[in-house]
Amino acid sequence: MKPTGPIPPDYGVVGGELAIAGRPANAWAAEAGDTPLFVYDRAITDARVAAFRASHPPDLGLHYAIKANPYPPLLRHMLGRVDGLDVASAGELRIALAAGAGPEHISFAGPGKRDDDLREAVAAGVTLNCESEGEAARTLRVARELGRTPRIAVRVNPPFELKGSGMRMGGGAKPFGVDAERVPALVRTLLDGGADWRGFHIFAGSQSLNADAITAAQANAIALAAELAEAVGAAPPLVNLGGGYGVPYFPGDDPLDIARVGAALGDALGIRRPVLKDSRFAIELGRFLVAEAGVYLTRVLDRKESGGRTFLVTDGGLHHQLAASGNFGQVIRRNFPVTIATRFSEPATVPATIVGCLCTPLDILADDVAVPAATGEGDLVAVFLAGAYGLSASPQAFLSQRPAREILA
Numbered sequence: 468m469k470p471t472g473p474i475p476p477d478y479g480v481v482g483g484e485l486a487i488a489g490r491p492a493n494a495w496a497a498e499a500g501d502t503p504l505f506v507y508d509r510a511i512t513d514a515r516v517a518a519f520r521a522s523h524p525p526d527l528g529l530h531y532a533i534k535a536n537p538y539p540p541l542l543r544h545m546l547g548r549v550d551g552l553d554v555a556s557a558g559e560l561r562i563a564l565a566a567g568a569g570p571e572h573i574s575f576a577g578p579g580k581r582d583d584d585l586r587e588a589v590a591a592g593v594t595l596n597c598e599s600e601g602e603a604a605r606t607l608r609v610a611r612e613l614g615r616t617p618r619i620a621v622r623v624n625p626p627f628e629l630k631g632s633g634m635r636m637g638g639g640a641k642p643f644g645v646d647a648e649r650v651p652a653l654v655r656t657l658l659d660g661g662a663d664w665r666g667f668h669i670f671a672g673s674q675s676l677n678a679d680a681i682t683a684a685q686a687n688a689i690a691l692a693a694e695l696a697e698a699v700g701a702a703p704p705l706v707n708l709g710g711g712y713g714v715p716y717f718p719g720d721d722p723l724d725i726a727r728v729g730a731a732l733g734d735a736l737g738i739r740r741p742v743l744k745d746s747r748f749a750i751e752l753g754r755f756l757v758a759e760a761g762v763y764l765t766r767v768l769d770r771k772e773s774g775g776r777t778f779l780v781t782d783g784g785l786h787h788q789l790a791a792s793g794n795f796g797q798v799i800r801r802n803f804p805v806t807i808a809t810r811f812s813e814p815a816t817v818p819a820t821i822v823g824c825l826c827t828p829l830d831i832l833a834d835d836v837a838v839p840a841a842t843g844e845g846d847l848v849a850v851f852l853a854g855a856y857g858l859s860a861s862p863q864a865f866l867s868q869r870p871a872r873e874i875l876a
């Protein structure tokens with residue numbers, strides 16, 4: 468049998484069932500009206516925000532990267548708790564504005580913005596994180612046509628990376644941002660062009676559980692921001708230091724020591740160069756804030772034997788929760804934390820492979836894991852870590868199965 472990833476410590480048990488926000492899994496399925504469904508527990512996101520605030524300098528901004536989970540009720544909940552939203556498309560921009568976010572609290576990154584995306588962002592008054600000289604020229608032109616002053620930060624492709632990060636987005640040739648050595652000239656072009664220059668956006672990677680690696684990347688980002696500001700001869704109003712704070716998904720993963728990261732960041736900001744003394748700083752996080760708050764619940768339709776192995780076939784699958792199937796950027800498939808929610812208190816003693824309902828061998832939710840012996844038709848499977856890059860990062864249209872429901876607990 469293969470291990471599963473660690474179940475977040477925030478979940479309990481009621482009447483033998485997995486409890487989400489104090490209520491049994493089946494109660495959530497009944498409330499949603501059907502399975503499969505995603506349940507997001509707002510108290511868990513609140514706990515992550517609180518842990519961040521408690522360990523980081525008080526004047527550091529916390530931004531939420533909404534691509535992790537753009538579900539509107541969750542987004543409205545987050546709005547009152549974070550200092551800004553980072554969006555990565557005009558569609559996300561509309562979702563953020565509709566949720567009630569003020570344009571002054573929204574920044575828009577993404578390497579492929581069309582002129583109509585730029586027009587929408589400039590008209591709304593949000594900050595564009597500019598990804599290239601070409602995009603800067605198009606933004607200035609669009610803003611002239613609109614008779615508006617565009618708010619523009621420059622996304623820097625840093626000459627370093629976040630080591631050990633699941634998804635590297637800095638260091639070397641990249642489609643994201645502008646190579647650091649060309650940034651000062653671009654900022655001067657923006658200032659000469661009449662833009663409201665908002666500062667720098669330096670994002671070095673994602674999903675790191677290594678406090679020292681994050682600390683090193685943050686110190687490098689602060690030093691780089693100072694160097695660039697000195698070269699420009701102007702102080703950036705805001706330096707977005709990126710994020711990359713990870714969550715434990717797989718067997719052997721340990722939670723990130725955010726107390727250590729926050730303390731080291733406080734130290735690094737304390738000794739920053741004078742050019743940055745009046746700049747504000749922010750961290751942008753997606754999965755750290757919401758991943759552990761989400762559970763995907765899917766019903767067992769069938770228990771069958773084949774070639775000496777037991778398969779539990781569910782009504783869900785990779786069309787809702789691609790990452791758990793191992794097909795969202797993982798090199799080697801490993802099991803997410805998964806449990807039989809309706810038998811949470813029973814000992815898991817027999818091996819089974821839990822699959823989705825799609826006609827493809829890729830649709831595996833848990834491979835060769837221990838489940839309670841009586842597991843079968845009607846039981847609910849819970850896949851944890853479903854609060855980030857779940858439904859919105861999955862190919863829901865594939866095979867035209869029923870859509871997943873979502874509910875905010």
Ligand SMILES: *Cc1c(COP(=O)(O)O)cnc(C)c1O
Pocket residue numbers: 532534535553555576670673674709710711712751752753754755855
């Ligand atoms: C995706 C993304 C994030 C969020 O990453 P997480 O791993 O979810 O924290 C933050 N900033 C930028 C620029 C991104 O592209």
